[in-house]
Amino acid sequence: MRHMNHLHRHLHDHWGKHLHERMHAMGRGHGGHGGHGPFGGPFGDGFGFGWGGGGGRRRGRGGRARRGDVRAAILALLAEEPRNGYQIMQELEQRSQGLWRPSSGSIYPALQQLEDEGLVREQEGGTGRVFELTDAGRQEVEGLDEEQRTPWEAATEDAGDEALDLMSAFKSTAAAAMQVFRAGTAAQREEAKKILLDARRAFYRLLADEPPERTKK
Amino acid sequence: MRHMNHLHRHLHDHWGKHLHERMHAMGRGHGGHGGHGPFGGPFGDGFGFGWGGGGGRRRGRGGRARRGDVRAAILALLAEEPRNGYQIMQELEQRSQGLWRPSSGSIYPALQQLEDEGLVREQEGGTGRVFELTDAGRQEVEGLDEEQRTPWEAATEDAGDEALDLMSAFKSTAAAAMQVFRAGTAAQREEAKKILLDARRAFYRLLADEPPERTKK
DNA sequence: ATGTCGATAACGACATATCGTTGGCGTATC
DNA sequence: GATACGCCAACGATATGTCGTTATCGACAT
Numbered sequence: 001m002r003h004m005n006h007l008h009r010h011l012h013d014h015w016g017k018h019l020h021e022r023m024h025a026m027g028r029g030h031g032g033h034g035g036h037g038p039f040g041g042p043f044g045d046g047f048g049f050g051w052g053g054g055g056g057r058r059r060g061r062g063g064r065a066r067r068g069d070v071r072a073a074i075l076a077l078l079a080e081e082p083r084n085g086y087q088i089m090q091e092l093e094q095r096s097q098g099l100w101r102p103s104s105g106s107i108y109p110a111l112q113q114l115e116d117e118g119l120v121r122e123q124e125g126g127t128g129r130v131f132e133l134t135d136a137g138r139q140e141v142e143g144l145d146e147e148q149r150t151p152w153e154a155a156t157e158d159a160g161d162e163a164l165d166l167m168s169a170f171k172s173t174a175a176a177a178m179q180v181f182r183a184g185t186a187a188q189r190e191e192a193k194k195i196l197l198d199a200r201r202a203f204y205r206l207l208a209d210e211p212p213e214r215t216k217k
Numbered sequence: 218m219r220h221m222n223h224l225h226r227h228l229h230d231h232w233g234k235h236l237h238e239r240m241h242a243m244g245r246g247h248g249g250h251g252g253h254g255p256f257g258g259p260f261g262d263g264f265g266f267g268w269g270g271g272g273g274r275r276r277g278r279g280g281r282a283r284r285g286d287v288r289a290a291i292l293a294l295l296a297e298e299p300r301n302g303y304q305i306m307q308e309l310e311q312r313s314q315g316l317w318r319p320s321s322g323s324i325y326p327a328l329q330q331l332e333d334e335g336l337v338r339e340q341e342g343g344t345g346r347v348f349e350l351t352d353a354g355r356q357e358v359e360g361l362d363e364e365q366r367t368p369w370e371a372a373t374e375d376a377g378d379e380a381l382d383l384m385s386a387f388k389s390t391a392a393a394a395m396q397v398f399r400a401g402t403a404a405q406r407e408e409a410k411k412i413l414l415d416a417r418r419a420f421y422r423l424l425a426d427e428p429p430e431r432t433k434k
Numbered sequence: 435a436t437g438t439c440g441a442t443a444a445c446g447a448c449a450t451a452t453c454g455t456t457g458g459c460g461t462a463t464c
Numbered sequence: 465g466a467t468a469c470g471c472c473a474a475c476g477a478t479a480t481g482t483c484g485t486t487a488t489c490g491a492c493a494t
Contacts, residue, residue: 069444086477103445172413179424180423188424195423204393207397207405281458284459284472287473288473301448301450303448321451321452322478
């Protein structure tokens with residue numbers, strides 16, 4: 001109950017000074033994000049097989065979100081219903097199928113800024129820090145086009161398709177499985193097991209139908 | 218500036234012996250959803266699967282530490298040098314080879330209690346909340362035997378339990394995927410990717426269709 | 435048109451705290 | 465001596481914030 005003051009000495013320091021003018025047509029391009037867990041990846045290093053070829057090495061993705069995506073995402077989600085910072089993070093993770101989970105280091109400063117700009121406000125009477133749009137905020141959202149209103153899909157777009165390499169596909173699927181295991185109900189876990197075993201069956205069929213060597217079919 | 222005061226309004230609430238008036242300040246808001254599977258341990262955050270080598274769980278049951286381990290570990294580590302809560306967590310993770318990382322939900326309440334008991338004290342002048350032993354604390358450490366002084370080593374002892382059922386589904390699927398990765402043709406890998414992404418989609422649909430209990434207000 | 439440069443958004447790591455739930459284990463009971 | 469009971473420590477999830485570093489992308493120069 002004494003100290004800790006230093007912790008919030010400057011809430012607005014980091015990127016707190018805000019000039020209004022932003023959110024313009026960000027020309028397409030990469031979105032997504034790749035890294036997940038705090039570990040470099042048990043599937044990357046843990047397996048130890050180089051699997052090096054594959055074509056494009058460090059694949060274009062893996063980059064971070066575009067410059068305004070967090071802001072736009074927050075506005076879009078709050079346009080649906082009031083939420084707190086943590087819920088925003090969770091919701092974005094789910095909507096992007098686990099590909100984009102902005103960290104607290106992105107969300108909270110952004111919320112701070114939006115509050116300063118008067119686009120969001122802390123809901124009164126709430127239990128924690130639940131934010132809702134102001135009128136100005138609602139107006140801002142209206143000025144966004146469809147793509148800007150759903151920045152989480154940018155993460156799935158390219159990433160979910162061709163550009164994604166195998167390892168990333170594996171990782172993201174594993175992450176999805178963990179989600180179900182951890183947050184799901186017993187019934188959901190049961191379903192998840194079926195999905196996994198179906199996938200396994202599909203893999204083996206793959207190998208059987210089109211063997212890498214000999215035994216043509 | 219405003220908020221955050223509530224964060225430490227009652228530092229001693231949770232399991233302080235002498236609980237004074239308990240109020241929920243900000244707590245609540247959304248009950249922390251239903252019981253989830255016991256997937257703690259190695260699968261904590263970023264799925265640190267130990268397959269491929271080490272692995273092994275915690276002492277016997279489920280994987281939880283024994284009853285005074287956190288407390289003893291803190292005392293033992295602070296006997297070496299002053300540290301903050303986060304550093305204690307990290308140090309324990311390292312010393313147990315990644316098998317035991319007490320969560321903040323264990324560390325901070327324990328530090329609180331130790332402070333109340335007068336065994337540790339917050340170092341003055343430090344930048345954050347750095348704790349050091351008091352004389353009483355040093356004495357307490359001396360009363361511990363070798364094993365109590367190194368609770369992190371108990372985590373390295375192994376015991377296999379079930380729940381592997383679910384995991385084995387995952388593992389065998391992963392093994393199948395690896396087969397394809399290693400021995401498959403480019404076309405097969407392409408197919409494998411689709412299978413994985415289908416599975417991922419299925420997982421997320423699972424979560425979306427039957428929400429465990431969204432943290433809604 | 436291309437390159438490069440700088441402001442700053444996004445990021446991961448660090449840090450702290452609380453809540454509801456679970457399970458370790460001491461004790462009372464059979 | 466087993467076991468049933470219950471307290472409370474340990475835990476994961478929730479929640480919010482900061483800091484140093486990295487990379488995006490408009491702007492300006494070439």
